[in-house]
Amino acid sequence: MIQLLDISKTYGAVQALKQAHMTVAPGRITALLGSNGSGKSTLIKILAGLVSPNTGQVLLDGQEVFIRSGNDAKALGIATAFQDLSLVPMMTVEENLLLGDEPTRLAGMLDQGSIRQTVASLLERFSLKCQPQDFVQTLPPSTQYMLEIAKAVHRRPRVLLLDEATAALHQDEIDVLFKILRQLRNEGVAIVFVTHRMHEVFELCDEAVILRSGETVKSGPVSDFSLDDLVYYMTGQRMQEAAAYEGLTHKAGQAPLLTARAISLPPRVKDITLEAYAGEIVGIGGLEGQGQSDFMRALLGASQIFSGQIHFDVAKAQFKQPADAIKAGIGFISGERNREAMFADRTIAENIFAGNTAKGRRFTFLKKSAVNRFANQAVDTYQIKVGRIQDAASTLSGGNQQKLVIARWIAMQPKLLLLDDPTKGVDIHSRLEIHQILRQCADDGMAVIISASDTDELMDIADRIYVFYEGMVSGMLEGENKTHEHLVACMMGVCHIQPERQEGGA
Amino acid sequence: MSTFADSINLSLRRFRRTPAFTGFILFVVALMLNIIMQGIASGRPLAFFQPRSYGSLLMANTPFILSAMAQSLLLIVGLLDISIGIQFALVNVVCIMVPQAFGVPVWVGWIAAIGASLIISAAIGACSAILRLPAMLVGYAFIFIIKGINVSIMPTPQGKVPRAFYKAYDSLVAGVIPVSLIVLAAVFGLWLILKRRPLGKHMYAVGGNPRNAFAAGINPVAVQMKANLIKGFIVGVGGICLTLMTASGNPLQAENYGLRSLIACILGGLGFGGWGSMACGMFGAWFFVLIQNTVYYFFSFLSKVVSGFSVSSYWQNFVSDVILLLGLLMTIITAKEQRNTLKEGFINQFKRGERIDP
Amino acid sequence: MTLKDTAGKLPRMDFKLLWMRFTKSPAAVAYALSALLFALTIIINPKGFNNNFIGSLILLTVLLAISSAGQTIVLIGGGLDFSGGAVMSAAAIFTSFTMDSKDGLFLQVLVMCLAMGAVVGFLNGFFVVKIGLPAMIVTMAVSNIVSRLQYVLTAGSPAGWAGPAFINSVIHRFFDVIPSIVLYAAVFFPIVFWLLQRSRFGKQVYLVGNNKQAAYLTGVKVNWVIIATYVISGMMSAFAGILGAGYKATARVDIFSEYAFTSLVAVIVGGTTFSGGVGTYGGTIAGALLMTVLSNLLTTLGLPQTMRDILNGLIIILLLMMYNRSKAVRQ
Known part of the structure; x- marks a missing residue:
C-alpha cells in the first residue's frame, strides 16, 4: 500500500539515509530493523511529515504523495507513535489523546460528553490506570509510551507506525499492545514496527525490512529469516562466540x-x-x-x-x-555532545582548554601561546584530525568532536x-x-x-x-x-x- | 444537600490544582489589604464597598487589566509582546484622530482603531511566528516603530471624546455594576468560549511543544497568528476603554503596560508556553492594581496622621516600580510553589509506580 | 596543494578569499559601511566637514564604545542588559551633583559611581539567575527603578555642574582635532581586551554564553559568571556615565536613556550575537563608529524624530533577521 523509493536524507555532513526503500502492505505487520543510527527513525519521521527527504518518492496506493506536515500525514491516514514521544507534557491525558482531533458539536464547541466517552474507552482498551485529568508529565515513562500508542491508534489510521514502542513497556503492557496490534492487522491496517528485540519480531511480525547505515540491505517475510540472518544483515557480521573480554x-x-x-x-x-x-x-x-x-x-x-x-x-x-x-x-563526558559538551562556536583550542578554563583563578593573565600549546599537545596525543586549532569546533566530524571532549578531560587527570x-x-x-x-x-x-x-x-x-x-x-x-x-x-x-x-x- | 457540598468541595479541590490558584490567592490578599487600608485612611471601614469607589478604581485600571489578559494569550502560545503598552496608545490615537480628521462618527473611529491594532498585531505575529525572530526583541523593536507612527499621526496630546460616551463608560449599571466590569467580563467570556474550542487546546499544545503539536497535525504558525489577532482585538477594546477613561489623546502613554502586564501574568502563574490561563493574567493584574491602590491610601493616611508629610508623584512612581520588582521577586516563591506541586506529583507517581514484575 | 600549483590562479583566488574574509568579519563590514556613510554625509553637506566635526565624531564614538563594553560582555555571556542607559544617567547626575563645579573630586566620584553600578549590576544578575526570568524583563524592571530614583533625588531638574578641569579632560582637543577622551579610552580599551580575550574569566564568559549546560558540566560556576558579567556591565556603564557628565557638563534625569538602545545595536552590528558565545570588543568599537556616523547622517538629512524611531525599529528587525532566526520545526 505504501512504498518508499530511493529515499536519501543528509543532516549536515551525516548521511542518515542512502536510497532506502520499503514497502508496507495492508493487513501485515512489517518489522523495520537495524542497529543504532541505521536510519530507522529518520524513515519513520519522513512518513510522519517531520522530516523532508532530499531525494526519493513516497507512493500511496501507487500514487506519489508529498507529506509536508503532520496534518498531511493525518489526511493520508498515517499515524505515528514516536520513539521520543509526541505528547505535550504539561497537558492532561485527555487533551493529549485527542489533540488535533477533538470532537466538536454545535458552532465548533468541544463535545465534552463525547470526549469523556472516547477517552474512557481508549484507556480501557489499553488497560491504562491513569486518570483522564492527570498531567502527562507526572506519569511513569511506560504509561506515557502506552498513551503515545493509544493516541496513534485512536486516529483509526490505514498505516500505523510504531517507533521502538516497546522499549519502555512492561511485559503486561506489551501483551495488551500485541493483542491490539493483531486485531488491527486483521482489520487490514498496515503496521510498521520498529524494535530492537528480536523475539518480538518472530512473535508478532509478518515482514521484515532491514536497514544498515541508511541503506535497505534486505527485505522479505519474517519466516524466511533465522535469528542469525537478522543479526547478520543488521550488523554485517555473523554471530560468533568472539573471545569476550574477560575483565x-x-x-x-x-x-x-x-x-x-x-x-x-x-x-x-x-x-x-x-x-x-x-x-x-x-x-x-x-x-x-x-x-x-x-x-x-x-x-x-x-x-x-x-x-x-x-x-x-x-x-x-x-x-x-x-x-x-x-x-x-571527577570528570564527566556526555554523549549528548551538542547539548552538553561541545562549545560549537568556539575554537578547537578553546574547547580543549575548557576544562582548564573552568579551574583556577579567574582574573589572571592567560597567554594565548600557552592555550595553543596545551591544545596542540592534546591534538597530537589523541590524534584528533584538525585543520587548524583556531577553527570553530563545529568544523570537526562527530568522532573527532568526541575525541576532543575526551582529550579535554583526560588532560585534566x-x-x-x-x-x-x-x-x-x-x-x-x-x-x-x-x-x-x-x-x-x-x-x-x-x-x-x-x-x-x-x-x-x-x-x-x-x-x-x-x-x-x-x-x-x-x-x-x-x-x-x-x-x-x-x-x-x-x-x-x-x-x-x-x-x-x-x-x-x- | 451533601452531594451539593461534595461538588463544591470537588470543584474547590480542582481549582487548587489550576495554575491560577496562586494568582487568586495573591488577589484575595491584596483585596483584603486594600479594603482595610482604605477603611482606615478614610475613617469609614466599608468605604471600599461604595459603588463609586470600586467603580472608579475599575474604570481607571480596566485598560491595564485587559493588557495583561491579552498578554496571557501570547504567553500560552509561547510568545510575548513587550510593545503591548504602546499599542494602547496607538488605538487611543486612532480613536481620537479619525473622527477629528475625517468628521466621521465616533464609532467609525473605534472600528478603525481596532483595525489598526489588528494590523500591528499581525505584523508582530508575522515577525515572531513566521520569521521566527525572538518575540522579546521583536517587541522591543516595535516599541520604536509604533511610537514613531503614533507621533506622526498625533504630534502632541490633544483631542476630545463626546461627553455622552465617557459618561456612559464611567456609569454604573443598576447602580452597582460598573460598565468597565462588564467589558472585562465580556473579554473573559471570550476566553471561556475559546477554551472550549479546539483552538484553545491547540494553543496550549503549540506553546507547550511546537514540534509535537506539528506532529499531531496542528499548524503552529497559524495558531500563533490567531493568538496574535485575538490579542490585537483585546488591545483594541482596551485602547477604547483607555480613550474613554482619559477622554483625550496622548501618543506616548501606557508604554509601561508592556512590562507590567508581563510581570502580572508571570506573577499570576503563567509560564512561558503552554502553562496557565487568562485568569492568571487577570488575577496578577488585579493584584498590582489593588496593591498600588493600597499604597496610595497608606500615603494619604500618613499625610493625615503626620503633619507636613507629603509625597510627590515622583515618590509614588518610584514606589510603584519597586512594587513591580518585588512582584518579580515574588515569582520565585509562586514558581517554587508550582514546582513543588509538580514534584509532589512525581513522587506520588514514583511511589505508586513501584511494581514487581513476575 | 603546494604554493607552486596555485601560483597561476593566485590573484583571482586571493581576491575571492579576501572578500570572503571581509564578509565574514562584521567589524570589517561595519568599518566599510561607516566610511561609506561618512562620505555620503560629506557629499550632502560639504560645509559641515571641519575639525570640530571630526573631533565630535571621535568623542561620541569613544563614549558609545565605552558605554557598550558592558553590554558586549553580558551578551557574550548569553544575557541582555537593558539598564545601561539608566545607570549611565544616574552616574552622570551623581557626578555633576557631587562635583558641583568644583575640581579634585574625581576619585570620590569614581569610587561611588562604580559602587553604584556594581550594586545595580548585582541586582540584575542576581534576579536573572535566581528568578530564572528572561534577562530583558528583569533588567528593564531594575532599570525603571534606577530611573525613578533619579526623579526622586533630583525632583526632575538638572543637578549641578561637573568640575571644569574634569570637563576639560574629556573634551579638550589636541591639535584642535583629537578629543582628550581618547586618554580614558587608552586605559579602558586594554582593560576590556584583557578581561575578555586574555583572562580565564573571559574564557569562562564565552563558554557560558556558547553552551551554558556544557559549561556547567565542565565545572564552570555558571551562576557566578553570569552575575559577574552584569556587575561588570553596571560598573562600565557607570564609568561611561561619569565621562558623559564631563561631555555634557551638566546632567538631567534619563539624559543617556537612548544609550540602552544605541549601545545594544552597536554591539550587535559589531558581530556579537543575541544567542551568546560569539563576539569581540573590537567589533563593538566598529559598531559604535557606525552608529555615530549613521546618527550624524540622519541629522544632516534633517529626518524628523518620528522617522528616526521607525527606522530604529526596522534596524533591529533587520539585524534579527540577519543574525538570529531560530530553526524551523520541520527539518
Whole structure:
C-alpha cells in the first residue's frame, strides 16, 4: 500500500539515509530493523511529515504523495507513535489523546460528553490506570509510551507506525499492545514496527525490512529469516562466540574509590548501589532511560539525590554543583555532545582548554601561546584530525568532536572519569580509538565508569557491568557471569544477578 | 444537600490544582489589604464597598487589566509582546484622530482603531511566528516603530471624546455594576468560549511543544497568528476603554503596560508556553492594581496622621516600580510553589509506580 | 596543494578569499559601511566637514564604545542588559551633583559611581539567575527603578555642574582635532581586551554564553559568571556615565536613556550575537563608529524624530533577521 523509493536524507555532513526503500502492505505487520543510527527513525519521521527527504518518492496506493506536515500525514491516514514521544507534557491525558482531533458539536464547541466517552474507552482498551485529568508529565515513562500508542491508534489510521514502542513497556503492557496490534492487522491496517528485540519480531511480525547505515540491505517475510540472518544483515557480521573480554578483577583488600549506596532520585533512579575501584572500567548497561544518565549526573552533583550516600576518595561526598565534583577529581563526558559538551562556536583550542578554563583563578593573565600549546599537545596525543586549532569546533566530524571532549578531560587527570554513552553516533574507527584511550587511562590508575546503550561495546570495554532496570540494579556481571546472554537478560529485567559480596542494604 | 457540598468541595479541590490558584490567592490578599487600608485612611471601614469607589478604581485600571489578559494569550502560545503598552496608545490615537480628521462618527473611529491594532498585531505575529525572530526583541523593536507612527499621526496630546460616551463608560449599571466590569467580563467570556474550542487546546499544545503539536497535525504558525489577532482585538477594546477613561489623546502613554502586564501574568502563574490561563493574567493584574491602590491610601493616611508629610508623584512612581520588582521577586516563591506541586506529583507517581514484575 | 600549483590562479583566488574574509568579519563590514556613510554625509553637506566635526565624531564614538563594553560582555555571556542607559544617567547626575563645579573630586566620584553600578549590576544578575526570568524583563524592571530614583533625588531638574578641569579632560582637543577622551579610552580599551580575550574569566564568559549546560558540566560556576558579567556591565556603564557628565557638563534625569538602545545595536552590528558565545570588543568599537556616523547622517538629512524611531525599529528587525532566526520545526 505504501512504498518508499530511493529515499536519501543528509543532516549536515551525516548521511542518515542512502536510497532506502520499503514497502508496507495492508493487513501485515512489517518489522523495520537495524542497529543504532541505521536510519530507522529518520524513515519513520519522513512518513510522519517531520522530516523532508532530499531525494526519493513516497507512493500511496501507487500514487506519489508529498507529506509536508503532520496534518498531511493525518489526511493520508498515517499515524505515528514516536520513539521520543509526541505528547505535550504539561497537558492532561485527555487533551493529549485527542489533540488535533477533538470532537466538536454545535458552532465548533468541544463535545465534552463525547470526549469523556472516547477517552474512557481508549484507556480501557489499553488497560491504562491513569486518570483522564492527570498531567502527562507526572506519569511513569511506560504509561506515557502506552498513551503515545493509544493516541496513534485512536486516529483509526490505514498505516500505523510504531517507533521502538516497546522499549519502555512492561511485559503486561506489551501483551495488551500485541493483542491490539493483531486485531488491527486483521482489520487490514498496515503496521510498521520498529524494535530492537528480536523475539518480538518472530512473535508478532509478518515482514521484515532491514536497514544498515541508511541503506535497505534486505527485505522479505519474517519466516524466511533465522535469528542469525537478522543479526547478520543488521550488523554485517555473523554471530560468533568472539573471545569476550574477560575483565580484570580488582585486587583484594583495595578500598573502592567510589561507593554509591542506595541512591534514589525520582523519577528515574530508585535504588542504586555501585562501587568503582581505581584502575578498572565499570560499565553501566540497560535499555535507554532506565536511570543511567540521572545516576551519573547525581554522582557529578548536577542533580541532588533524594536519599542514599556517596563516598568518593574515602570522604563522604556532597557535591552541590559539578564544579565541586570536578575540583574533587571527577570528570564527566556526555554523549549528548551538542547539548552538553561541545562549545560549537568556539575554537578547537578553546574547547580543549575548557576544562582548564573552568579551574583556577579567574582574573589572571592567560597567554594565548600557552592555550595553543596545551591544545596542540592534546591534538597530537589523541590524534584528533584538525585543520587548524583556531577553527570553530563545529568544523570537526562527530568522532573527532568526541575525541576532543575526551582529550579535554583526560588532560585534566581526574581520579574518576564518568562517561554517559560517549560513543553515540561515533563511527566505528573513532570508537575503537576512544576505547584504547580509556583502557590506557585505567591502566594508569584512573577509575572509569562508562554507560553505553550498545551491548557489544560494554562487553568489549568493561571489567564489570552493572545493569540498570527501572532505576535499580538488576544485575552485576563480573568474571564468568559477564556474558552477552546475561547482559541482555538483565537489561530486559528477566534475570537478576547480584554480586557475591552483598553490601549492607539501605 | 451533601452531594451539593461534595461538588463544591470537588470543584474547590480542582481549582487548587489550576495554575491560577496562586494568582487568586495573591488577589484575595491584596483585596483584603486594600479594603482595610482604605477603611482606615478614610475613617469609614466599608468605604471600599461604595459603588463609586470600586467603580472608579475599575474604570481607571480596566485598560491595564485587559493588557495583561491579552498578554496571557501570547504567553500560552509561547510568545510575548513587550510593545503591548504602546499599542494602547496607538488605538487611543486612532480613536481620537479619525473622527477629528475625517468628521466621521465616533464609532467609525473605534472600528478603525481596532483595525489598526489588528494590523500591528499581525505584523508582530508575522515577525515572531513566521520569521521566527525572538518575540522579546521583536517587541522591543516595535516599541520604536509604533511610537514613531503614533507621533506622526498625533504630534502632541490633544483631542476630545463626546461627553455622552465617557459618561456612559464611567456609569454604573443598576447602580452597582460598573460598565468597565462588564467589558472585562465580556473579554473573559471570550476566553471561556475559546477554551472550549479546539483552538484553545491547540494553543496550549503549540506553546507547550511546537514540534509535537506539528506532529499531531496542528499548524503552529497559524495558531500563533490567531493568538496574535485575538490579542490585537483585546488591545483594541482596551485602547477604547483607555480613550474613554482619559477622554483625550496622548501618543506616548501606557508604554509601561508592556512590562507590567508581563510581570502580572508571570506573577499570576503563567509560564512561558503552554502553562496557565487568562485568569492568571487577570488575577496578577488585579493584584498590582489593588496593591498600588493600597499604597496610595497608606500615603494619604500618613499625610493625615503626620503633619507636613507629603509625597510627590515622583515618590509614588518610584514606589510603584519597586512594587513591580518585588512582584518579580515574588515569582520565585509562586514558581517554587508550582514546582513543588509538580514534584509532589512525581513522587506520588514514583511511589505508586513501584511494581514487581513476575 | 603546494604554493607552486596555485601560483597561476593566485590573484583571482586571493581576491575571492579576501572578500570572503571581509564578509565574514562584521567589524570589517561595519568599518566599510561607516566610511561609506561618512562620505555620503560629506557629499550632502560639504560645509559641515571641519575639525570640530571630526573631533565630535571621535568623542561620541569613544563614549558609545565605552558605554557598550558592558553590554558586549553580558551578551557574550548569553544575557541582555537593558539598564545601561539608566545607570549611565544616574552616574552622570551623581557626578555633576557631587562635583558641583568644583575640581579634585574625581576619585570620590569614581569610587561611588562604580559602587553604584556594581550594586545595580548585582541586582540584575542576581534576579536573572535566581528568578530564572528572561534577562530583558528583569533588567528593564531594575532599570525603571534606577530611573525613578533619579526623579526622586533630583525632583526632575538638572543637578549641578561637573568640575571644569574634569570637563576639560574629556573634551579638550589636541591639535584642535583629537578629543582628550581618547586618554580614558587608552586605559579602558586594554582593560576590556584583557578581561575578555586574555583572562580565564573571559574564557569562562564565552563558554557560558556558547553552551551554558556544557559549561556547567565542565565545572564552570555558571551562576557566578553570569552575575559577574552584569556587575561588570553596571560598573562600565557607570564609568561611561561619569565621562558623559564631563561631555555634557551638566546632567538631567534619563539624559543617556537612548544609550540602552544605541549601545545594544552597536554591539550587535559589531558581530556579537543575541544567542551568546560569539563576539569581540573590537567589533563593538566598529559598531559604535557606525552608529555615530549613521546618527550624524540622519541629522544632516534633517529626518524628523518620528522617522528616526521607525527606522530604529526596522534596524533591529533587520539585524534579527540577519543574525538570529531560530530553526524551523520541520527539518
